[in-house]
Amino acid sequence: MAKIKLAKSKVEKLVEICKSFDNKGSELINVLHKAQETFGYLPAEVQETIARELNVSVAHVYGVVTFYSFFSMVPKGEFPISICMGTACYVRGAEKVLEEFKRQLNVPVGETTEDGKFSISCLRCVGACGLAPVVTVGERVYGRVSAGDVADIIKEYQK
Amino acid sequence: MEKYKMHILICGGTGCRASASEAIQNNLQEAIKAKGLDDEVQVVMTGCFGFCEKGPIVKILPDNTFYVEVKPEDAEELIEEHIVKGRKVMRLLYVDPENKEVISDSKHMGFYKKQIRIALRNCGFINPENLDEYIARDGYAALGKCLAEMTPQTVIDEIKESGLRGRGGGGFPTGLKWEFAAKNIADQKYVVCNADEGDPGAFMDRSILEGDPHSVLEAMAICAYTMGADKGLIYIRAEYPLAITRLKVAIKQAREYGLLGNDILGSGFNFDVEMRYGAGAFVCGEETALIHSMEGLRGEPTVKPPFPAESGYNGKPTNVNNVETFANIPVIINKGASWFNKIGSEKSKGTKVFALAGKINNVGLIEVPMGTTLREVIYEIGGGIKDGKKFKAVQTGGPSGGCLTEKHLDTPIDFDNLLAVGSMMGSGGMIVMDEDDCMVSMAKFYLEFTVEESCGKCTPCRVGNKRLHEILDKITLGNGTKEDLDLLRNLSNVIKDTSLCGLGQTSPNPVLSTLDNFYDEYLAHIVDHRCPAGQCKALMQYVIDPELCVGCTLCARNCPVDCISGERKEAHLIDTSKCIKCGACMEKCKFNAISIQ
Amino acid sequence: MAKVKSLADLKRMKDALQSKMDLREKSNDPEGLVQIKVAMATCGIASGAKEVMEFLIEETAKRGIRTVVTQTGCMGYCYAEPTIEVHLPGKEPIVFGDVNIKKADEIIEKYIKNGELVDGIIPVNYKTLD
C-alpha cells in the first residue's frame, strides 16, 4: 500500500487534536471539524492519520467525510464565494446570481478557479433573509445582490 | 451597581450583523464616550428583534424608539439628537408603507401588533451574553421551582397539561415524550437539544440561541430533572458560528453560577451540557440520524421503534427536543400550564415562531399564537406582497411542506390544519410567492434540495426523489407529457408511503400540493409549452419591441453575452440563439421595450 | 463569580438585578405607566434639569411608583425651565414649569400619587411627538 506523505508538524497537530478528544472514535466528527479548521480541508493523508489515531477504518472516516457537505477534500479558494440558495434567497433571484458567478469565474459549484483565488459554493440560509439574495465572500456578507452586481464583487478581490 | 437612564439595544442577530450592526455598536459607544455619557447610557447588543427586512435595528429605551436601517455613520446623530437633545431622528424611524405614517414605537407597527412573544420573549430584549439580565427576567426561576417544589412527575404533568407540541415539525406532545424517556430505567440518560436547523429559509432556532441561549439551557435542565438524566447535548449546525459562541458563553456562565454542574441550587441535582456540531446534513434534523451523527457516524436514520426514549445516544434513553420547544418550557413552568394552554387553538397550544420570507414586504422572524390565519400573517404582519404584486402561494414547512393558495388564506395556522390542507408546520419556514413565481419550478427547487440532502439509505428517497426531480425538470423544459403527471402522483404517493424517515415521507409534499393547487400551471407547461409565471427559461424568449425601442444601447451594453445588436438610435435585436436569458436587458431597459414571450 | 447555591439565593439575586432591567421592562408598556419627560435642551440643563431628572428617577423608584422618565428636547418654555411633562395613564399630559427638586417632590406626592394638581402648570400649546 502506498505510503502516505504528510509533514511532521501536521501529523503532530493531528495527533494532538485526536488526543484532545481522548482518541475516541465517537468523536470523529468533532475531530474532523477541528482538522478542517486547522488545515482548511481534509485531504486523504489527514483522514488516514485521523483513522489511525482514533482506531477506526479509513473507509469509515471517508464515509463520514463524504456524507456531510461541510467537510471538503479540496482546498477552498482564497476568497470562497458562497451563494445562499435558501428558499428566501431563491425566490428573490439567487439562481441568477449563482449562474452569473459560475459564468464569470468559469468554474462549477464546489470547485476553485485555476489561480486558486475563488471557489463557488452554495449554502442553505445564512439567516439574513431580510437581505435576500445573500452572497458571502469569506466573512463578508453582501445583501440584495443582483446578477448585475456580480462583476463588481469579483473585481473587489481581483486586485 | 450603576443604573443607566437610557438603554440602547442593537440587534445582534446574524442578519443585522451582516449589515454591520457591530460597527454601529462601536460608533454609538464612541459617541457616548465623546459626550461623557458613559454612566447614563448603556449600549447592549441583543438577539434578533425579528424585523429583519428593516435591519439593522436600534432601539432606544425607555421611550421605546425603534430605529430602522441604521448605518454606522448614523451613530453620532442618534446620540447627539436623541440622547442629548431628546429629539427623535425622524429619518431613521419606520414609515408605515400603507398610510405613510411615521411610527416610533414598534408595538404600533403592523409587524408587531399581532405577535405574542413567548419563545422569543428575551430576544431583542436582553444581552444574551449576560446571565444577570436573564436572571433578572425570571431566568432559572423555573428550574429552581421544579427542583424545590415539584417532583419529576408533576413537572411532566404540567407540560402535558400545557398542550405543548414539538416545534421541530412533527408536533408530538412534548409532555408525553418526556414521560416515555422518564419511564425507561437506565444508568445513564441524555437530553438532546436539536439545533440542526436545516430547512432552507428558516432561522428561528438560530435566533433563539443567539438571543436567549439560557432559556434553552434551563429547559434542558428541567427536562433532565424529569427523566433522570445528568447530561445534555446540544447538536448545532457548524454553519451557525454566532449561536455557537453565544451558547458557549452561556454554558460557561451557567457553570460559574452553579446553574449547571453538580448540586444545582443545593438540590442535589446534577446536570451539565456539551456541544456537538452538525456538518451540513439536513437529514440530521431527524432524531435518529442526529443521534448517529453525534456518535461520530454517518447521519443516517434508523427505523423507529426503538425510539430514542428507549435506545438513543450510545444506546441509552434519550430525549430529543428542538430549540423552540425548549424555549417554551421555562415560561410554562413559571406561568403555569393553564396560562399557556389558553393561548392558541384547540389542539395546538401556545405560539409558533415563523421565519417569514420571500416576496413579502416585512421579511423577518415572527411569533404568533397558534390559530392565527395565514392572511393575518401575510397581510397584517408581513405587510402584504412586495412591489404591489399579486399573492400566489405561501409555502410552509420548508421542503417537507406544501404550497398553499388564496383559498387557504383564512386557514388558522396550527399543526392539524396545515396537515389537512396538504402542507405541514415543519420547523416554521414560511415563504411567500407572487405571480412571478412558477410553481413547477418551486416544486423542482424543493426536490433539488431533497435529492441533495437524501441520505441514500432507502430506495424510494434515494432514487424516487431523483426521478421526481427529473420529471419536474423535463416539464420545466417543455418536454413533459400528461402521463408524467400521473407518474408524478403515483411516485409521490409511494415515496411518502415507503420511505424510511420523515425526510422521504414528506419530500413529495411540494409536488403533491402544487399538483393539487396549480394543476393548470403544470398543464400550461405541458400542453401549451408556456410558463405562465415567465420563469422557465426554456419556455421563454426575450424580445425587443421595435416600436418601443429607441436605440439607447443600454441593453446591448449590459448584455453579458453580447447577443444584442443594433445601431444607436435604431431598434435593437436579440440573437435568441446566443441569449442566456439572464434578464439583464429587461431590467435595464427604461422604455419597457423588452418583454418575455 | 458567586455561585447561586439555592432557590432563595436565586430569588435574592433576581430582586437585586431586576431594578437594572426595570427600565427595559417598563418601556415595554409605557402607556400603562406614569411617563415623565424632562426637557433637556441647553436651557433646561443650565437650570438644573439633569438633577431634577435624576431625582425623579430615583425617588419614584424608591416610592414604588412605576414610572418611565425620559428626556426630551426643548419644549419651548425657556422662561420656565426646568420643565417636565407628566403623563398619567388615561389622562392628558400636563406640563409643569420651574421644577426644582422641591417642586419635583411635590409633584410626585400630590399629582402623581393622588392626582391633585399643583402650582406651576403650563397650559399646553405644544404637542410632543407621539
Added chain:
Amino acid sequence: MEKMIKLIIDKKQVEVPQGTTILEAAKGIGIDIPTLCYMNLGDMGIEHNPGGCRICVVEVEGRRNLAPSCNTKCGDGMVINTHNIRVLNARKTVMELMLSDHPFDCLVCAKSGNCDLQSMAQQLGVRELHYKGEQSTYKVDYSPSIIRDMDKCIMCRRCETMCNEVQTVGALSAVNRGFQSVVAPAFEMDLEKSVCTYCGQCVAVCPTGALTEKDHTNQLIRDLADAKKTVVVQTAPAVRAALGEEFGMEPGTLVTGKMVAALRQLGFDSVFDTDFAADLTIMEEGTELLDRLKKHLDGDKNVKLPILTSCCPAWVNFFEHHFPDMKEIPSTARSPQQMFGPIAKNYLAKEMGIKREDMIVVSIMPCLAKKYECQRDEFKVDGDPDVNYSITTRELANLIKQANMDFKTLPDEEFDNPMGESTGAGVIFGTTGGVIEAAARTAYEVYTGKTLEKVDFEALRGMEGIRSATVDFDGLPLNIGIAHGLGNARKLLEDIRDGKSHYHAIEIMACPGGCIGGGGQPLHHGDSSILKKRAAALYREDAGKAIRKSHENPYIIKLYEEFLGKPCGELSHKLLHTHYFDKSNDIEIE
C-alpha cells in the same frame, strides 16, 4: 416466560412471542414476504435489517405509512396486510426505482440466474420501467480476487455488514450521500489498494452482480484446450462437502468421487488433492510448533508463542494489514495450496518428465483470497506462479454445468497419485478447528513418542466463534485457541498484543465456519445449519479414512525420503515456507 402477542396477518390469526418481527411472524404461517436487503446470519448473531430496500413493506392498519416487515415488531392486535393492492403497487414501484438505477446487461452478467434482484423483479412482475433517468456509473474495480461493478449496487449494504461487523476488516463503507451514495473503499480507491483481505464474504452475500469473484474459467478452458500443457488440479477439502449443493443435492453430501470424475472428464491431466498438501502442511507447521514449544519450555525468552496457523490467505492478508507488528508470530509454513504448487512444479514435473513451464497447476478452492494468494510474488519462480490460478467451487459447478455433465449420476472415481493420497487429518482442514486438530494428532505423537489412541479431539470442534481447549500432551497441558471469522480473530490478536493470551497455539480461519463457509462456496445465505452439515461431512470423511494422521501418509513419508529431506529442513524452507510483509498504511513523515 415470553409474553405472547396476538395479531392478524392476511386475515389469519397469529400468536407470536413479543419481539417477533412481522416478517418472522408471517413466515411462521407460511406467508412469504419478499425481502432484498434483509439478511439473517442466525448463529453468527448478525441480523442485517437496515430497512433500506423497502421491498418488504406491509400495511399495518391504522398506521399512516407502510411498515418494513423485517424490522417492525409485531404489536398486540395489529392487523397486517402483506400483499394487498397498496402494498403491491408500492413494492413494484420501489422495485422499478431500483431497476431504473441498474444496468440492463443481465444476459452477460455473472450473477444472471443467481441474482436476487433479477428474481425479485420477476416475482413482482416488473415488465416495464415507468421511471427512467440518470443511472449511477462507476469504474469497474478489478482486483486479483474480487470484481466490484458498483453500477449494479442496490445499497442493501450487506457487504458493509460483513466487512465491518463480521470481519472487522473495514475495507468498505457507504460513501457519499443520496443518489451518489455507494459502498466503496476509502477515497473510492481500488480494492487492491485498500485493506481488503479478499475473504470474499461480501461477495457471498451480494444479492446482485455488484460484487463477484474474478472469473478464471475462461483461462482454464483455454489451458485445458492447449495440448502442449499438462494441466493438473488440486481440490481443497471444503469443496467436496458443498459442490453437490449446486446440483440440488442435500447440504453435507460428500461428492469427492463425483468431483474427481467430473474434473477428469473436463480434461485435467491429473486430479490431485489439496489434502495431500494439507498433510504436508501439518508436517512443517507441526514441526515448527514443537520447535517453538520446546524452546519455550527450555526457557528461551526470544521465542514467540502462541504460534498461529497460516493456511488461510485472507487471514494472512488481515494480519499483514492490521497487525503487522505481530507478523513474526504466525507459522511460516505456506498454505496447503502453496505447498502443493512447488511440489508439483519441482518434484512431480520431474517425475512426470515435463518442464516446469509446461505444467499448469490449477486449484479448486472454496475461497476468493486463494486467487490473490496464487499471484503473490513470493510464490512465483521467474514470474511463473507455483499455482497458476484457482477457481472457486461455484466456478467449478458452472463449468460442470457448461460441459453438460449429469453430476448426480457420475461414477465415483479416485484421485491420482502420488499427490492424491491424503489422511483424515488433511480432510478436516476444511472446517474450523480442523487444522489445529490435525496438527495435534501429529504433534502429540512426535512430542510424546507415544501412539495417540483417541484421534478425535471433540473439544476442538464446534461452531462457536472463539473456542479454547486444553489438550493433554502426556502431562503437558497445551492451550489451544480457535477463531473463525476475522472479527473473532481480531479479539484473540488484541489479547496477544495486550499480553493477555495464555494460548500455545491458535488456529484462525477468516471465514465463518472455516473454508466450508468460504467466499467461493455455494451461497449459504447465512444459514448456519448448512455450515454444520458441511462440517459433519468432512468429519465423516475423516472418520472413514484408514489413515488419520498426517505423518502416516505413505506418500508424504516418501516425499521426505526422496525429495525434501526432513520437515523444516533446508529445501522445505525454500519451497514450503514463506515470510510476511507489513502492509499497514504507514504515514511517512516528510
